[in-house]
Amino acid sequence: MAKRGYHHGNLREALVEAVLKLIEEKGPTGFTLSEAAREAGVTPAAVYRHFEGREDLIAEAARQGYEIFGDLMDYAYDGGKPSALAAFEKVGRAYLAFARRYPGHYVAMFESGVSIQRNPDLAAAADKALGVLQKAAVKLSEHIPEGRRPPPQMFSAHIWAMSHGVVELFARGSPGTKSPFPPEDLLESGIGVYLRGLGLIPPDK
Missing domain, CATH: 1.10.10.60 (Homeodomain-like)
Structure with a gap:
């Protein structure tokens, strides 16, 4: 057998x-x-x-996770279509979808304590995935004069942190946490408030 x-x-x-x-x-x-x-x-x-050992095995699980994650993020971005804002929001929703569909990979990537610098392949996969969000941020801010636009790396990192927070608190069934709104709505509204505050998108009328 x-x-x-x-x-x-x-x-x-x-x-x-x-x-x-x-x-x-x-x-x-x-x-x-x-x-x-x-x-x-x-x-x-x-x-x-x-x-080499247990952490090396977890690092490979994380690497595979970043590969899947990067592909999902890239597919969601789709070259910034139909608009930079819509693409940015779709990327955020792809984060939520990934956490739900690939929980083992998600934990290996973000909660295992294994550094993304553990090996070159893991670092490259992580950089590629995170690069999608930065690419979306650059596109979203290019209509603002260069001297006045916020650094794309900064606000893409903020959106990343917001997405991660929504996942951790409301999208993974954490004990004792419950939101009256779907995680997707929380993230979308949060992204809108934040980007309007930076002047990257017009205020609501």
């Missing part, structure tokens, strides 16, 4: 799948390397053929 998780012969991917399952069930620090190996259907020694 083939070992569970390893029947297809791709040990590396079986281990990533195992660690994602364990992260969802127990959190990023709630399992051992031996448990990940057992979940994948192999011995702990087999893990070291592909990974």
Whole structure:
């Protein structure tokens, strides 16, 4: 009988799948390397053929997450269509959708304590994903004279933080937290208030 998780012969991917399952069930620090190996259907020694250890395995899960995340963000941005503001809002909603659909990857990326600088591949994937939001910010501010526009890196970081806060408080079922509004509406209205405050979009009439 083939070992569970390893029947297809791709040990590396079986281990990533195992660690994602364990992260969802127990959190990023709630399992051992031996448990990940057992979940994948192999011995702990087999893990070291592909990974240096537990954190290296979590880093690979995070790298894959950033790849998926970047593709979703890029698809949502779609070159700034139909408008820079609409694209910015769609990127924010893509963040919420990713957190819901890929909880194991999300935790590996943002809550595991593994640095995005752990290896070049992880850093490149993270930079690409975060770059989508910065690209959207540049497009949104280009109608303002250069000497008066706020730094795109600054307000893209603020929108990133706002998106992350909405996800953490209201989109992941955190105990004791409940909003009378859908997370998407909270984020969209927050983005609008913030961008109007910076003068990047016209005020409501």
